[in-house]
Amino acid sequence: MTPQVKLKEFRQVSSGVKRRKLVDRIATVIVTIGGVAIILCIIAILVFIGLETVPLWQGVKSELASSFFLKESPDLASYSLDTSDGVEFPFLAAGTEEYKQIGFIVTNDGTAVFLSLKDGSTVKKVQLPGLEGKKLTSAFVTQNNVIYSFGTEDGNILSVRTNYKITFEGDKRIITPDIAEGELLNVGSSPLVKIAYEQDDDGEGSAAAGYTSDGELLFVATEQQKSLLGGGEKKVLTHNITAGLDDAKVTAMELDHFMRNLFVGTDSGKILHWDISDKESPELLEAIDASVNSHTAITALGFLIGDNSLLVGDAAGNVSVWFEAQDMTSPRGKVFQKIHTLPPLELPVTNITSSERDRGFIASDNGGNISLYHASSEQKLADFKTDGGSVSTLAFAPKANGIIAVDRNGKLYDWDIDNPHPETNFKTLFGKVWYEGYSKPEYVWQSTGGTDDFEPKFSLTPLAYGTLKGAIYALLFAIPLSIFGAICVSQFMHPALRNTIKPVIEIMAALPSVVLGFFAGLWLAPIIEKIIPAVFTLPIVLTLFTLAMVFIWQYTPRSIKGKFKEGSELFLLVPVILLAVVVTLWLNAPVEKFIFGGDYKSWFYNVLGLQYDQRNSLIVGFAMGFAVIPIIFTISEDALTSVPKHLAAGSLALGANKWQTAIRVILPTASPGIFSAVMIGLGRAIGETMIVLMATGNTPIMDWSFFNGFRALSANIAVEIPEAPHGGTLYRVLFLAALLLFFFTFIVNTAAEIVRQRLRKKFGQL
Numbered sequence: 001m002t003p004q005v006k007l008k009e010f011r012q013v014s015s016g017v018k019r020r021k022l023v024d025r026i027a028t029v030i031v032t033i034g035g036v037a038i039i040l041c042i043i044a045i046l047v048f049i050g051l052e053t054v055p056l057w058q059g060v061k062s063e064l065a066s067s068f069f070l071k072e073s074p075d076l077a078s079y080s081l082d083t084s085d086g087v088e089f090p091f092l093a094a095g096t097e098e099y100k101q102i103g104f105i106v107t108n109d110g111t112a113v114f115l116s117l118k119d120g121s122t123v124k125k126v127q128l129p130g131l132e133g134k135k136l137t138s139a140f141v142t143q144n145n146v147i148y149s150f151g152t153e154d155g156n157i158l159s160v161r162t163n164y165k166i167t168f169e170g171d172k173r174i175i176t177p178d179i180a181e182g183e184l185l186n187v188g189s190s191p192l193v194k195i196a197y198e199q200d201d202d203g204e205g206s207a208a209a210g211y212t213s214d215g216e217l218l219f220v221a222t223e224q225q226k227s228l229l230g231g232g233e234k235k236v237l238t239h240n241i242t243a244g245l246d247d248a249k250v251t252a253m254e255l256d257h258f259m260r261n262l263f264v265g266t267d268s269g270k271i272l273h274w275d276i277s278d279k280e281s282p283e284l285l286e287a288i289d290a291s292v293n294s295h296t297a298i299t300a301l302g303f304l305i306g307d308n309s310l311l312v313g314d315a316a317g318n319v320s321v322w323f324e325a326q327d328m329t330s331p332r333g334k335v336f337q338k339i340h341t342l343p344p345l346e347l348p349v350t351n352i353t354s355s356e357r358d359r360g361f362i363a364s365d366n367g368g369n370i371s372l373y374h375a376s377s378e379q380k381l382a383d384f385k386t387d388g389g390s391v392s393t394l395a396f397a398p399k400a401n402g403i404i405a406v407d408r409n410g411k412l413y414d415w416d417i418d419n420p421h422p423e424t425n426f427k428t429l430f431g432k433v434w435y436e437g438y439s440k441p442e443y444v445w446q447s448t449g450g451t452d453d454f455e456p457k458f459s460l461t462p463l464a465y466g467t468l469k470g471a472i473y474a475l476l477f478a479i480p481l482s483i484f485g486a487i488c489v490s491q492f493m494h495p496a497l498r499n500t501i502k503p504v505i506e507i508m509a510a511l512p513s514v515v516l517g518f519f520a521g522l523w524l525a526p527i528i529e530k531i532i533p534a535v536f537t538l539p540i541v542l543t544l545f546t547l548a549m550v551f552i553w554q555y556t557p558r559s560i561k562g563k564f565k566e567g568s569e570l571f572l573l574v575p576v577i578l579l580a581v582v583v584t585l586w587l588n589a590p591v592e593k594f595i596f597g598g599d600y601k602s603w604f605y606n607v608l609g610l611q612y613d614q615r616n617s618l619i620v621g622f623a624m625g626f627a628v629i630p631i632i633f634t635i636s637e638d639a640l641t642s643v644p645k646h647l648a649a650g651s652l653a654l655g656a657n658k659w660q661t662a663i664r665v666i667l668p669t670a671s672p673g674i675f676s677a678v679m680i681g682l683g684r685a686i687g688e689t690m691i692v693l694m695a696t697g698n699t700p701i702m703d704w705s706f707f708n709g710f711r712a713l714s715a716n717i718a719v720e721i722p723e724a725p726h727g728g729t730l731y732r733v734l735f736l737a738a739l740l741l742f743f744f745t746f747i748v749n750t751a752a753e754i755v756r757q758r759l760r761k762k763f764g765q766l
Contacts, residue, residue: 046742052735056429060372060382061418065402068120070105070410075113075122081410089392092139093148094406096414097164098398102175103414104162105393105406106148108136112160114177117404117414126179130158137191137213141353141395142198142257147182149208151192157185157208159197185222187238190214196255196262204234207259207276211250217242219262221279237279244272244284254301254310263310265290265298271312271322273336288336292316302352304359304375306455309339309436311361311375313349319363321375326439339434342373343380351394359455360400360422364391368407374422376433376455381422386413421729423456429736430461445700445711447720447730458733460740462700466710467744470624470692471685473617473706477625479678482632486674490640491662502637509630517694520623525614525695528622532600532612534588538581545580549573604707612707615697621706624691632681639673640666672759679752683745689714713741 070076070091079090093106102123104114110128115121131152138151142159149159159182167174182199183206190212199206204224211217219239245266252265255276262274262282269291276282290298291314300313309323321340326333347365354361359375368386373379388409395404403415427433432441435457443465444457485505489498528535549572596603604610643666651661667674689712697709698719717734724731 046739049735049739049742053732053739056421056424056729056732056736058421060422062382062384063416064413065100065416066117066119066414068412070115070120070406070412073113073115073120073122075111075125076105076107076410079107079410081408088137089408091393091406091410092136092150093141093395094393094404094412095141095148095162095395096397096402096404097162097175097177099173099175100397100402100414100416101173102164102177103404103412104177105412106136106139106150110134110136110150112179115412120412124177128158128160128179129181130184138193138195140195140197140253147199149182149195149197151187151195151210153191155186155188155190155192155210155212157187157192157195157197157210159183159185159199159206183222185220187218187220188212188216190216194250194253196253198255198257198259200259205259207255207262207279209253209255209262209264211253211264215242215249216240217245217250217264219274219276219282221259221276223279239282241274241282241284244274244287246287251297251299252301254303256303256307258307263301265301265312267297268294269296269298269314271298271301271310271336285332286336288322290314290320290322290338292318297348300349300352300363302354302361304354304361304436305356306436309359309375310336311352311354311363312338313345313352313363315348317345317347317349317365319344319349319352319371319373323436325434340375340378342375342378343371345369345371350391353394353396355396355400356398357400358422360419362394362396362403364394364405366390370394370403370405372403372417372419376435377423377425377428379425381419382417384413384415387411420727421732424458424729424733429458429733431459433457433459443702445716448723456729458729460713460733460737462702463711463713463716463737464740464744465702466700467686467712467714467741469617469704469710470620470688470696470712471682473621474624474628474685474688475678475682477621478628478632478681481625482629482677482681483636483674485629486633486636486640487662487667490637491666492658502634505630505633507630508626509634511627512690513627513688514690514694516623516627517691520619520691520695521615522694524622525616525619528619529612529614531585531588533591533596534584535618537587537591538584541584541587542577542580545576545583546573549576610705610707613697613699613709615695616705616707616709617696618706619695620692620710623695624685624688627688627691628681628685631684632677635677635680636670636674639670639677642673643669672756675759676752676756679748679756682752683748686744686748687714687741688712689718693718713737713744717741 088108090108091105092108094103096103096117100117102114103117104112106112110131112126112128114123116123135153136150137153140149142149147159147161149157151157161180161182163178163180165176185206185208187208187210192210193213194211195208197208205222207221209219219241221237223235225233225235248266248268248270250264251267254263260277262276264272266272269289271288271290273285273288274282275285290312297315298312299315302311303309304311309321312320312322319342320338322336322338324334324336327335345363345365346369347367349363350366351364352361360373361375362370362372364370368389368391370384370391371380372382374381384403386405386407388407388411390408391405392408393406400419401417403417405413432443434441435444436455443459443461445459445462446457489501592598592600601612604612647665647669648661651665692712693715698711698715699709700711701708717737720730721734724734
């Protein structure tokens with residue numbers, strides 16, 4: 001070969017090497033960029049999810065929008081604020097409409113003055129009708145900023161309703177306020193110091209309680225009696241219930257909107273509870289010691305939205321929430337008790353007003369301090385302060401976005417509040433909360449209800465519990481079948497059969513999870529419900545039949561065994577398994593009759609206290625286990641097959657049989673890969689959505705029973721996100737659930753990698 005030819009060949013080889021190096025560099029750059037891009041995308045998704053949850057942990061934003069002295073208004077300048085001579089403070093009630101443009105003040109001579117909250121200018125002045133010069137001595141808010149009632153010096157109660165007509169001139173909103181007169185109800189003849197008043201929705205019935213300056217406590221109810229021909233007259237029922245006070249003085253009163261319960265706070269620290277559902281015969285149910293001692297008076301009462309939870313404030317500044325809870329030691333089966341204790345105010349509580357939107361409320365003391373609370377989360381959200389000492393009149397804006405207060409100096413304060421997520425803190429999201437209507441604190445997820453007074457419950461604990469429960473039950477079904485199947489296929493089956501069976505099992509992974517969930521929920525669940533005794537009997541029968549077949553095979557003549565290829569004799573178990581299934585189904589009815597008395601559902605409930613739901617954890621275990629099996633099997637089989645052949649050959653050469661070699665040599669060596677397979681299967685089960693969504697009842701309960709359903713984080717997101725208002729609390733809590741699910745999978749994968757590396761290091765030296 002000439003030098004020229006050798007040089008040419010050298011140049012060709014050199015050029016080929018350079019091209020391969022260039023291709024390698026390009027491939028390295030592309031792979032690196034792709035990997036970094038994937039990591040950045042994951043981080044971006046995580047950051048986005050995290051940012052959506054941040055508002056859940058932010059506090060209340062508030063701003064003093066305006067403040068002015070009421071005496072600056074010409075219509076209020078004549079009212080004296082000097083109460084040193086015993087004259088009552090002239091401003092009895094205050095409020096605002098939903099847009100917080102117009103507020104109003106009601107004075108003790110029966111004048112309602114509507115004011116601009118921006119500058120205090122008078123919008124409209126209305127004289128309350130029916131008073132005929134009588135002074136107002138007390139006030140009561142029936143529905144915040146809607147219906148007000150006032151006690152007079154001659155023993156009557158006047159109810160009025162505020163109305164706001166809204167019109168538009170171009171883009172400008174025009175609000176026209178007005179007062180609609182209600183009924184004038186006679187309670188007694190003496191001035192009413194404290195009152196409580198409610199009326200039904202159609203205005204045909206009402207109930208009222210009044211405490212007079214003479215120390216009498218009176219209850220009055222009206223009922224509309226209708227005749228068959230229509231019309232009818234109103235019946236008035238009056239009861240003197242002073243005897244129940246036991247010489248105590250009334251310091252606060254509250255009446256629920258359903259007109260069933262009357263609560264009276266006294267100067268002795270007691271709350272007296274009357275049942276007034278029977279208007280002709282009110283009954284004193286109980287006298288509750290609600291303060292720290294008998295010298296601490298109950299100074300303020302109020303109801304949370306729904307009128308079932310009572311807010312209590314006392315002279316020591318304590319604020320608490322009470323409602324009826326189950327108590328079997330009580331004759332009524334329930335007892336009225338303190339449920340939530342909130343951070344106290346500095347001085348005696350003077351006013352308590354609840355929100356019309358949520359379980360929040362505001363309370364003030366006679367030092368000018370105002371606090372914004374949320375009942376269920378037991379947290380104080382914000383503090384406010386007036387300049388003129390005691391807060392005389394307090395109102396919550398209808399949309400819970402503002403506070404109106406009037407202090408003893410006659411100064412009105414208008415605060416704007418931005419508080420979109422008052423019900424969320426670590427306790428309500430992950431801890432036990434004692435919700436209204438429950439007998440004890442519990443973990444509860446219940447995002448919607450049928451009425452406006454429903455309280456959303458956003459505990460993620462039962463959802464995380466359900467996620468782990470579903471994953472564990474799926475792995476209990478999938479791990480034994482997958483790993484033992486991988487050992488059988490890789491170590492004992494003929495290569496030709498292995499090359500056929502493995503792809504078939506891998507194809508199972510291509511089945512859509514929605515199809516598996518559909519069949520599990522609509523086809524498998526009803527079948528399993530009918531054959532539960534057979535389901536629990538099958539492992540026993542299958543084991544007995546398999547052992548019998550193995551025993552028979554041991555004594556089968558070699559002439560017959562020789563007709564089967566090595567590793568193909570396992571297919572003889574197929575008819576045995578089918579026969580075991582048939583026998584088990586035939587035994588279903590006898591087993592149910594012999595063990596469970598003919599009805600396994602009744603037996604489970606009466607003996608074990610378990611209730612069987614058709615779509616339960618057992619169904620999810622079968623369906624989701626079926627979805628996880630291909631992943632665990634494939635990775636495990638690859639790990640077992642990749643074990644160096646010389647290890648198996650050495651074991652067999654030393655006298656070990658195939659089973660001993662597989663269990664004691666092959667399995668430990670492949671354990672890092674098998675563990676990775678299990679962890680990947682666990683991650684797949686944790687993130688599964690459609691199977692869990694369709695094969696369970698989606699009940700967010702915390703119970704390890706096979707026969708109950710659950711709700712997983714992923715399924716909950718799928719169910720709730722279409723109905724979640726954008727930016728609302730539910731919307732952001734669902735993002736928090738997604739973040740929690742992300743951390744679940746991250747922790748599982750991290751732990752799996754750590755254990756895999758240690759196993760690899762331990763068995764890699766074999």
